[in-house]
């Protein structure tokens with residue numbers, strides 16, 4: 001879709017000139033700006049105050065060297081990032097990603113998305129993101145620890161419980177958060193809620209591990225119900241087999257669906273009898289093995305090499321939960337042809353713009369990531385609240401709050417879509433609802 005509004009066209013054009021080498025970031029910005037056309041037309045003060053120009057420029061970007069020593073004594077150097085995008089409504093909040101594909105464009109796209117997502121949660125958190133091109137696969141615990149300690153040695157200068165509170169993302173789970181937290185505490189001599197996703201013995205919140213996957217299903221459930229559909233009896237395909245995917249499987253199954261396919265970056269497994277999330281948890285969280293080994297535990301499953309083919313498995317509901325741009329035009333066409341009626345994004349920006357256009361024109365129900373996967377960061381904010389109060393809530397309390405937040409995100413996104421003339425378009429609705437709160441806070445705080 002071409003941008004029509006002159007103001008937005010101008011902002012995007014100059015961003016393209018400055019950031020032409022950052023395709024993922026431009027893709028994320030473009031999608032949001034397309035949704036904001038009716039908003040800037042209704043509210044001229046946004047242009048007068050340069051809100052969009054300020055919104056697309058991070059408040060601060062930190063890039064740094066991360067030297068570490070492997071088990072054989074060899075020195076390696078990776079690149080570390082923290083992009084503090086927007087603090088209009090609260091301290092920067094967003095995960096750390098450890099994956100060889102990490103670069104500035106990917107961290108900026110994730111940080112930009114995080115601003116709107118965090119706003120949608122209704123909680124007081126700004127947007128940021130960070131990470132490194134370090135590859136945790138195949139590394140020993142000692143190597144992971146030394147990398148995390150080196151990473152935090154620099155990062156600790158830029159974060160704090162009232163400044164910036166990182167969390168996990170791809171490649172960063174409980175083990176890594178533990179090492180990062182230990183090093184922060186040692187360097188700053190301070191025991192505070194500076195990271196979320198912590199272990200339960202040192203300030204973590206119950207239900208944080210499950211939150212993104214559960215929240216995705218709570219959101220999808222609302223969307224399905226509003227259309228007279230449901231998870232009951234639905235066949236579900238989930239890409240990925242990490243944190244988000246595993247708990248999406250558990251919750252979708254609990255809501256009456258059958259998860260028939262899951263993947264990792266090497267390939268995918270199919271089991272028409274339903275994939276057991278507990279076996280997947282053991283393989284991925286405990287043994288840290290490849291998904292192929294699922295066949296050693298469950299004889300009815302089949303394995304197919306190559307992860308992209310997962311979208312050709314016929315299903316009713318697709319939950320992409322691996323990584324950005326994993327679901328392209330070809331995958332989208334296959335899903336539509338095979339009768340899929342709903343797609344809800346667990347990963348960040350997993351569908352390409354071409355794939356989203358196919359879903360929308362075929363009339364599929366489509367839940368965009370920044371609304372559908374906001375349950376993780378929402379529960380991180382609940383962890384921050386518990387840390388400030390020096391209290392721990394029960395699993396049921398946190399899960400009930402998460403459920404309430406996901407329902408209200410769905411309602412707010414639907415309402416905004418309707419108010420701005422795009423009923424049923426949750427992409428536009430989520431972008432607009434997330435934007436309005438941040439823009440109003442920026443207007444109130446002057447030119448900063």
Ligand code: NDP
Nearest residue numbers: 169170171212240241242243244264265322323347348376
């Ligand atoms: P994990 O590291 O736990 O799992 C990632 C999964 O995706 C793995 O199965 C991995 O396979 C697969 N994957 C990663 N990169 C690629 C790639 N380039 N191609 C194909 N598959 C890939 O990460 P999470 O589950 O935490 O995160 C998954 C997605 O959800 C990300 O987009 C993340 O930003 C998003 N997200 C996560 C939240 C959270 O709370 N964890 C919150 C909100 C969003 P392999 O092991 O082979 O690499």
